[in-house]
Amino acid sequence: DVKVTQSSRYLVKRTGEKVFLECVQDMDHENMFWYRQDPGLGLRLIYFSYDVKMKEKGDIPEGYSVSREKKERFSLILESASTNQTSMYLCASTPWGTHYEQYFGPGTRLTVT
């Protein structure tokens, strides 16, 4: 079974803090994604990566950055957390190939106070 893990289920941070969210997958997938999910807005893509050290902006990259130094790990960084970044953050991974199926982690509920 594919496993996607996220470093924290719940996180509370203060405004202005630098926040790191980690995502690790164990199936050698090339593609990894970071989404945020908010009531009424659905899933929105923040950043994605199709290879080590490669990253592409999604629909809402402002206020975020990412790092992919190893194939299995994709980190989302909030450079200076703000209250409007309070959200559920979801990581996903996908292999290249005919099945291109997304596998999601359990999510991190981030609260910025």
Next chain:
Amino acid sequence: KQEVTQIPAALSVPEGENLVLNCSFTDSAIYNLQWFRQDPGKGLTSLLLIQSSQREQTSGRLNASLDKSSGRSTLYIAASQPGDSATYLCAVTLARASGGSYIPTFGRGTSLIVHP
């Protein structure tokens, strides 16, 4: 830009009913379509993946169909149970890469409650 719509947004049914959830999309040049289940406060769990060349997929009491020409997919749940209560999302991936990946577009989901 691909738009994905799920109707209804919410559904409440008694246990045992057969039900149909709908997903429509505007661009039919798709790579695949995936149905997910999400429990409150949790991540998404993949239920079924339908490739562009397929018409349907089945898993247990779930059956998903795909009609590319009309831009529609349905998720059929047979003999619903209270444990089926969750939000169901569909995601459509276009058959053209954006950047270096194929990017899925998600619907807003259907919130299902099955009451005993």
